[in-house]
Amino acid sequence: MEKTLTIRDLRISFQASGGTVRAVRGVDLDLYQGETLAIVGESGSGKSVTVKAIMGIVSSNQIVEGGTILYRCREKDEWTERDLLRLSRREMRRHINGTHIAMVFQDPMTSLDPTMTIGMQLMEGMIQHLHLSRALARRRAIELLELVGIPEAEKRMRNYPHQLSGGMRQRVVIAIALSCSPDILICDEPTTALDVTIQAKILELIQEIQRKTGISVIYITHDLGVVAKVADYVAVMYAGRIAEKGTVEDIFYDPRHPYTWGLLSSMPDISDESSERLYTIPGSPPSMVDLPAGDPFAPRNAYALEADYKAEPPMFQISQTHYAASWLLDERAPKLAMPDSLRRRIESMREGGRTDG
Amino acid sequence: MAEHLLEVEDLKQYFRVSKKFTVKAVDGVSFYIDEGETYGLVGESGSGKSTIGRSIIRLYTPTAGRVLFEGVEISGHLGAAETRHLRTRMQMIFQDPMACLNPRKKVGDIIAQGLDVHHLYVNADERQEKVYRIMERIGLDREHANRYPHQFSGGQRQRIGIARALIMEPKLVIADEPISALDVSIQAQVVNLMKDLQKELGAAYLFIAHDLSMVKYISDRIGVLHLGHLVETGTTKDIFDRPLHPYTKSLLSAVPHPDPRVEKQRTAIAYDYKSSGIDYTKGSYHAVSETHSVLATDEEFARWSAR
Structure with a gap:
């Protein structure tokens, strides 16, 4: 192409x-x-x-x-x-x-x-x-x-x-x-x-x-x-940078950046029967005038590592098409998984067990 | 009949544009809201x-029909007692959080304005205390009371709008698209806040929106409006699991799913009033179940429920 x-x-x-x-x-x-x-x-x-x-x-x-x-x-x-x-x-x-x-x-x-x-x-x-x-x-x-x-x-x-x-x-x-x-x-x-x-x-x-x-x-x-x-292809932007980019399948079925997790979880799912609280990303977007050192998403990020407050993460390549800028993808980072509710939702989407569409 | 918090009977709201032309914005709508529940429109x-929200809270004078709020009729002439009852017990949250806050007033004064107007405090200390308490509840600091609306973000401004309504401890809050002007990540915050406050204060909400996924999340019961007619009403489960009216079906089919594989194959069901052959004025309400009813003629109702 x-x-x-x-x-x-x-x-x-x-x-x-x-x-x-x-x-x-x-x-x-x-x-x-x-x-x-x-x-x-x-x-x-x-x-x-x-x-x-x-x-x-x-x-x-x-x-x-x-x-x-x-x-x-x-x-x-x-x-x-x-x-x-x-x-x-x-x-x-x-x-x-x-x-x-x-x-x-x-x-x-x-x-x-x-x-x-x-x-x-x-x-x-x-x-x-x-x-x-x-x-x-x-x-x-x-x-x-x-x-x-x-x-x-x-x-x-x-x-x-x-x-x-x-x-x-x-x-x-x-x-x-x-x-x-x-x-x-x-x-x-x-x-x-x-x-x-x-x-x-x-x-x-x-x-x-x-x-x-x-x-x-x-x-x-x-x-x-x-x-x-x-x-076909999605780029998620936060505070002037790309947080994660990949094909639409990468982003929806295999999200890696905590901000993408937050965005996906905070969407109410119409086929979801449970009425548990909506997941929210705490806080609001930063002022772009004086950005703090490190990752601008860190203050809102429940998964923030120490490294996030020191330096902005580079783009890590996950696959041929999929990239994300998060220290979680560094080999030194602890293995943190996405929120449970989101994981369940993605699993049910992958199984394609829905017929309501 | 059981006593409802709000009862709307055959509400009509017409706007005369010229001698020959009248807009029938609301044409015979009836529904009720019980205490502490959320009704999504x-x-x-x-x-x-x-328009329905605005007619109920009397920003417009209804053309015809009856609105009963806590057993008091508020659709006709309002005397001093009714006005006070309406203005203290019912509040409204508007769509655009920038346009609805006075830019020249401090946030603390904006929130306290309802108290000021109705003299709902004994002294300045009590007023201050009430303002601080509600600000804490909505997640703002005390110092914010001395700032002006432009110093806040969109989400915070909407919180101020909510605080201003809830400081009056109303029984009913009319929320007119309170989240459609906000960012996605902030929308969820505001909706959660509204739900929490409802639990604490026991207020009922009339939640007006066009985003069905949010409405499903917050509402106990839902009314579907089209061209001034309430075409279908029922509990959230009734509407989502067993929609009968073709307009409701088309509306539900248009809601996007956050799932690309489902979404890529889906096409919305088209609905065109003119070519559908349905005449809303001829229909009457048919009960599907105790909680669920749909506007249809006898023949239409038989056809829709057969499928």
Whole structure:
């Protein structure tokens, strides 16, 4: 499989009133063509900042301290590779945004222009980037609306965003993102603002489009149910670093990092009959202004070792695809197992003894 | 009929948008809540679940129907006595913890505001004592009383919202999506806290949410709302083990499982009101069991329960 995106040692900080916020502190990620990558983390974990860097969306107080984002794509039958961090804003807008990498934002109401018809908003990108004629752009726009499952597409072209429901608006946003046939679609919490029933429909829609067009998708989410449904590969982020990454099976059936254990355990299981207390990760995410020495997760970690307070753990490789940054994986560490309730849950999932799905 | 803590009978809440158009946000909903229990209201946005909460606590004046709270009617005209009864015995927790706290007041004063309004203390020491006690219960330090809301994280702010409601020692708390604005790891903390406080104080909760897995976890009984109608109600077990209404089934099928192998194969059951041929206004409540009832016509009920 072709690798389309290679992020190495990405480091980004912000100049804020309280000091320097080190939002992303050395992130390595790979994205393969046609694959779905999910980045999971709490607010402030740096997941949004990472993907916004891919899109070239930078705020004025943001400093890219280092790293590379290599993007490989076919252009006129030739493979070209570019470092997106070295491109100017103008070059990003002209060559990358929309045509190669497109993004769907969380809130469909704020990402659509309330004063423009949705037809015009759909056609705008195609006329600008692909230099299509208005008539051709219009035809493609109607096709796109049909692709994302909007009934009476031709009539809807004349509608304004406020005339559509939340789910329909998010479909329009996805259609706009797809309008210039990108290779990578980034979805920043695409369903958080939507209801469960509509959420499932939107996720299934994106999966279907992926099957049809073979694009790669990056999801940002804090909902592990969404991750289980869509992802091939998962990266769990905490305090600007990747805590654990691996295939979706690695993460859900063989989690190694205590933070991943916490996230998985704190999700209520709908098929679980017992009503014991929900497991919680104590405390709240650290302030990114002055991080303590050692592992930033240590104060919230019931499994913290002495080493966690002294130095930040490196990435340990567990298998070909599975990595985790926890001192528990060091050979000198005591053998600590995951919480019992989680182990039981994973065992029952592995047996596949559930038929309720 | 046994005395319930809260009884809602045929509640209707209409909003007149223009001369020709009226939104029927809630259209004839009846349910009850017993003392100390948690009733979960679920449904998609626009189903009227928040409106019901707001009509009960009288942020809106109900168009029709009766609401009885501890045997006192609180849906019609409110006299001074009823108002005081309602405002002290029933409290609300809001969705957005930033928007519902006054940014210019200290947290201690925000928490004590209900006490101040209703003069529920003899002197300043007693007020202070009550505030400190509730802050300790929700896991905040005493020093935090002199800080402002913006100095707290989202989870802590929601705790302040909970403290403000529970300091009044209410019999019923209406929690309108109290966790949907919070991070996953914090959601579990807040839900556990709400459960613990319920055990200690014996308050009943009306828990409004769209996240079914959380609702299942916290609720004793559940009501499923769609388009202003309560389509199915029953104990948590009734709803999850034996859902009858097609909307409930579709809602349950849409809940994501944290299990990739199950999740990858699953597709949600689609439900479209317009094409389903179901008319909510024609249905009446059919009892499935003592605790479980569903809104349907006779013919629909026969068909659904046959399967």
